[in-house]
Amino acid sequence: MSATLLDVTDLIEFLQRCESVSGVQRVIAETAPLLFRGAGHPAVAVILDRPSGRFVALTGDESKAMLDVPRSATPPDRDAIAAVATGALLRARTAAPIDITPDTVLVFLGAVWINDALMLAARDAGARGARLVFLLYDLTPVLETGHTAAVNMLFERYLALVVQAASAVPAISKASRDDFVRYCEQAGRAAPPGEVTGLPCGIGPGRFDTTSTPWPRPYALLVGTVEARKNHLLALKGWQRLVERHGQDAVPDLVCIGRLGWHADEFLQQYVATQGLSGKVSLLSNSVSDVDLARFYAHADFTVYPSRYEGWGLPVSESLAFGKVAITANNSSLPEAGGELASYFTSDDVDDFVRVVEIEGLDVTARATREARIAEEFEDLTWQHVADCISHDIARAHAQEARKPVFAEVELGREYVLATVGEAPDSGYADQYMRHLQSEGLSPMLRQPRGTRDFETVDAAVIGTFGSPQAWGNELRPGRRADFRIMRPVDGPLVLLVATRSMPGVVRIDAVGPGGPVHEEVYLGSVITLPLGSGAAGEPAQVSLTVTDAQDSVEGFLGIRSFVVLGADDLKSQVVALKSTADALRQELDFVLNTRSWKVTAPLRRLKGRGAS
Numbered sequence: 001m002s003a004t005l006l007d008v009t010d011l012i013e014f015l016q017r018c019e020s021v022s023g024v025q026r027v028i029a030e031t032a033p034l035l036f037r038g039a040g041h042p043a044v045a046v047i048l049d050r051p052s053g054r055f056v057a058l059t060g061d062e063s064k065a066m067l068d069v070p071r072s073a074t075p076p077d078r079d080a081i082a083a084v085a086t087g088a089l090l091r092a093r094t095a096a097p098i099d100i101t102p103d104t105v106l107v108f109l110g111a112v113w114i115n116d117a118l119m120l121a122a123r124d125a126g127a128r129g130a131r132l133v134f135l136l137y138d139l140t141p142v143l144e145t146g147h148t149a150a151v152n153m154l155f156e157r158y159l160a161l162v163v164q165a166a167s168a169v170p171a172i173s174k175a176s177r178d179d180f181v182r183y184c185e186q187a188g189r190a191a192p193p194g195e196v197t198g199l200p201c202g203i204g205p206g207r208f209d210t211t212s213t214p215w216p217r218p219y220a221l222l223v224g225t226v227e228a229r230k231n232h233l234l235a236l237k238g239w240q241r242l243v244e245r246h247g248q249d250a251v252p253d254l255v256c257i258g259r260l261g262w263h264a265d266e267f268l269q270q271y272v273a274t275q276g277l278s279g280k281v282s283l284l285s286n287s288v289s290d291v292d293l294a295r296f297y298a299h300a301d302f303t304v305y306p307s308r309y310e311g312w313g314l315p316v317s318e319s320l321a322f323g324k325v326a327i328t329a330n331n332s333s334l335p336e337a338g339g340e341l342a343s344y345f346t347s348d349d350v351d352d353f354v355r356v357v358e359i360e361g362l363d364v365t366a367r368a369t370r371e372a373r374i375a376e377e378f379e380d381l382t383w384q385h386v387a388d389c390i391s392h393d394i395a396r397a398h399a400q401e402a403r404k405p406v407f408a409e410v411e412l413g414r415e416y417v418l419a420t421v422g423e424a425p426d427s428g429y430a431d432q433y434m435r436h437l438q439s440e441g442l443s444p445m446l447r448q449p450r451g452t453r454d455f456e457t458v459d460a461a462v463i464g465t466f467g468s469p470q471a472w473g474n475e476l477r478p479g480r481r482a483d484f485r486i487m488r489p490v491d492g493p494l495v496l497l498v499a500t501r502s503m504p505g506v507v508r509i510d511a512v513g514p515g516g517p518v519h520e521e522v523y524l525g526s527v528i529t530l531p532l533g534s535g536a537a538g539e540p541a542q543v544s545l546t547v548t549d550a551q552d553s554v555e556g557f558l559g560i561r562s563f564v565v566l567g568a569d570d571l572k573s574q575v576v577a578l579k580s581t582a583d584a585l586r587q588e589l590d591f592v593l594n595t596r597s598w599k600v601t602a603p604l605r606r607l608k609g610r611g612a613s
Helices: 009-015 023-038 060-067 075-092 116-127 149-165 174-186 232-246 265-273 275-279 290-299 314-321 334-338 350-362 364-377 383-399 430-438 455-461 571-593 596-600 602-608
Strands: 003-007 043-049 054-057 104-108 131-134 166-168 219-223 253-257 281-284 302-305 326-329 343-345 415-417 462-464 474-476 481-487 492-500 506-512 518-523 527-535 540-549 558-567
Touching: 003 023, 009 023, 009 043, 009 060, 009 075, 023 043, 023 060, 023 383, 043 075, 043 116, 054 116, 060 075, 104 116, 104 383, 116 131, 116 149, 116 462, 131 383, 149 166, 149 174, 149 455, 166 383, 219 290, 219 314, 232 253, 232 265, 232 275, 232 281, 232 350, 253 290, 265 275, 275 281, 290 314, 302 314, 302 350, 314 326, 314 334, 326 334, 326 350, 334 343, 343 350, 350 364, 415 455, 455 462, 455 481, 462 474, 474 481, 481 492, 481 558, 492 540, 492 571, 506 527, 518 527, 527 540, 527 571, 558 571
Parallel strands: 003 043, 003 104, 104 131, 131 166, 219 253, 219 302, 253 281, 302 326, 326 343
Antiparallel strands: 043 054, 415 558, 462 481, 474 558, 481 540, 492 527, 492 558, 506 518, 506 540
16 A cells, blocks of 8 residues: 655654754644645654664654644743653664555655765665655755865765655755756756745744844844854844944844854854944844744844855745845845845845845835835745645655666776765874875775765665664664665676674675575674676676674674675685785784783683683
């Protein structure tokens, strides 16, 4: 029977932190209940158990407590909800996983790109035939600077997953959808279809008591995470010019509301150094409740939003919903959020920002005229509209055949490492830099320099039930499988070598592939050789590896570090790989033999007949 699974992992993990729902998490909280009620196929809310990499269904009580979250939740309410979220994630550790079949449509409404375990699980679901639907917010990390290298890499892995595996990709704005289509074209792939949903206001007038003002003086409002992209620095510079030009009393305060994000150091430095322009600019970075945010909107003179790139721009539409003049940059999706009612300035141009604030914000008569037009013409979208668009794409996915499996193109003799390369130490520390190049900078078997973009091949080539990725690679526990999917790089017989993580113990494995079955004991840290049989270049080949028993290993799993495809007759490379792992095992053994615990337990091993030397 066809089923729709709605992944709400992002929201549940967010609720654990006792914060008010906003941004991506608000979209999940608002749309999920509507999708349950209106889905054409039975819909179930699921969360990912990170350690196992499997999806587990929420109970009815858990769904009611967390998916019908009161928007005005007070801190005590959030504490209670956080307790339910924690309980659900703990229960998922031992709960039976939900069955994913080729008739399943798995819908991701949240920030998949910050959860590498969720990306692995999504790929595995797609490999089992499930149709995947991803709600696309924006392409910020690849189009706008201001993120860490780790976030950029995760986002590129996310986009590769979406392009390769999605059956439908609805987007929150036409701008985001257009950016995605261009990205696919540049990657040489067709973009999966998808609707444009738009976004309603997260909060609006009439839902809360906004009688009392939250601020003692007139103020303008800037709502958004404090990060480089949101461009608080431009607003600060603009306010400084306004004060210099018009004087303190003629310029309202600027109140900035938003959590601290990344790469906002220049703004924060100037904010602290000037003491917020001597108190003219204030930053509220703690979690602000919806009722307090509504009061700030309701009593603001006007709002500003100088962001350099957005997927939608909720603060713009929320400002209009409260009847306030919204002064915003004219880039990306912001003209969609503001329509003809917002007041626009040239993006990243502080002079034009000041000009528009003077005309539309400080001029009381002009502001009143704009407010009257907003009051008459503004019409908000509805969450039902968003849910209907997503439902259309869910139905589209149900009607489609599953995406064809992806087989990664690999280079013969090139070793691919599963873990991403850590950032190298500063080259000013030559000894640390050299150690990095000679250890983490080299692959474990063939000691090749690691490629910084190996993930592009690895993510498509290695699929399975891994759980959360580790710093060294992926763990494979008993009963779990790893599929290696590659396009044959050359004609003839091939073998696939897999480097395992060095640790005390033995596991038993089964493998099946075009080269025949494999049943063997594997000493952890050694190399597994999997025959791929013979075939022509360009043909797909897949071998599946399963751990059947790990009782004789210390940590209870097989760690997979890297893989390489070699010609079956390339004995030289195979010997190099085996020698490297033998050296690693020798180092591991030397370490173990010199530990105090090894020496202390020698009598016990002698008693058990396992030797003491």
